[in-house]
Amino acid sequence: xxxxxxxxxxxxxxxxxxxxxxxxxxxxxxxxxxxxxxxxxxxxxxxxxxxxxxxxxxxxxxxxxxxxxxxxxxxxxxxxxxxxxxxxxxxxxxxxxxxxxxxxxxxxxxxxxxxxxxxxxxxxxxxxxxxxxxxxxxxxxxxxxxxxxxxxxxxxxxxxxxxxxxxxxxxxxxxxxxxxxxxxxxxxxxxxxxxxxxxxxxxxxxxxxx
Numbered sequence: 001x002x003x004x005x006x007x008x009x010x011x012x013x014x015x016x017x018x019x020x021x022x023x024x025x026x027x028x029x030x031x032x033x034x035x036x037x038x039x040x041x042x043x044x045x046x047x048x049x050x051x052x053x054x055x056x057x058x059x060x061x062x063x064x065x066x067x068x069x070x071x072x073x074x075x076x077x078x079x080x081x082x083x084x085x086x087x088x089x090x091x092x093x094x095x096x097x098x099x100x101x102x103x104x105x106x107x108x109x110x111x112x113x114x115x116x117x118x119x120x121x122x123x124x125x126x127x128x129x130x131x132x133x134x135x136x137x138x139x140x141x142x143x144x145x146x147x148x149x150x151x152x153x154x155x156x157x158x159x160x161x162x163x164x165x166x167x168x169x170x171x172x173x174x175x176x177x178x179x180x181x182x183x184x185x186x187x188x189x190x191x192x193x194x195x196x197x198x199x200x201x202x203x204x205x206x207x208x209x210x
Contacts, residue, residue, distance in 0.1 A: 006147040008198055013152040013182070015190035018072040022183050026149045027075060030183065033145035034077075037138035041115055043093050045085070045131040046138070047175060049078040049168055059167050063160025073154070074184035078164060079139055080175035081131035085119040132178045139179055146183060154182040 022030075027050070034048050051057055052075050060076065061067040070076060082089065090112055098107050119127060139155060146153040157179055164170070164177045188194050200206070 003144065003148075006144065009150070010143070010147040010153065011193050011198065012154040013184070013186040013191050014066070014069065014154075014193050015187040016069060016072040016074070016152070016182070016184040017187040018184075020074065020185040022074040022151050022185075026151055027183070029149060030142050030145045030151065030153075031077075034079075034138040034142040037134075037141045039134045039137070040130070041111075042097065043085075043090065044134075045089075046079060046081040046135045046178070047173070048138070048142075049080060049170075051076040051078060051168070056167060060159070060164055063163045064156075065158030066154075066156065069154055069156075069182050070159075070180075072184070072187070073182035075182075077142065077181040077183065078168065078177055079135040079179045079181065080165075080168075080170050080173075080177045081128060081135055083131075083171075083174050083176050084124040084127040085122075085131070087116050087120075090116055090119075128176060132176075135178045139181060142181060152184055152186045156180040156182065 031048060031050070035044075039045065051060065057070060057073075057076060061070050064070045094108050094112050095105050097103075098105050143153045143155065159177075159180055161177045164180075165175075168177075170177060186194050
């Protein structure tokens, strides 16, 4: 199938079959799609936490707008962004870049010095606003890969960030949760969207040409 066909197939599942689990092979492909997502300056300022433990999921249900989806899905992916930029974080990423490419460390210092100066002039709140936006690109690619594999995926912002951050101890990792992605297989009998037509605004209204 083509990407467009895959995207027409997918929808945000509203009920999951708790007896069906996403295989490790398919999960790894979805995670790899997220890992390969482009990010600003190539910094990858976020991480993806995979929650499969049912006890943890039950704890995270508190504050979720769709608790049954969280409870019954196969895995919950938590997209969590850096809470701030720092010189050390930037250097670590670029040292990795040069090491992998067999270049001398500091090869890109003229560029990294510029972005350090930029971020050093901003507040931690501005940093998180920027890092959080990066997660949505990875989220979209993960959803597209899931659709190709015929794995249902439901993106969610409707949850308590404070609850998730505390349960997963994200503060100790310098991270704050941004979005969730529920993975699994739709429960056809209880997913009210499963048999409805996909609805989007018409192309002629969606696209504005100048």
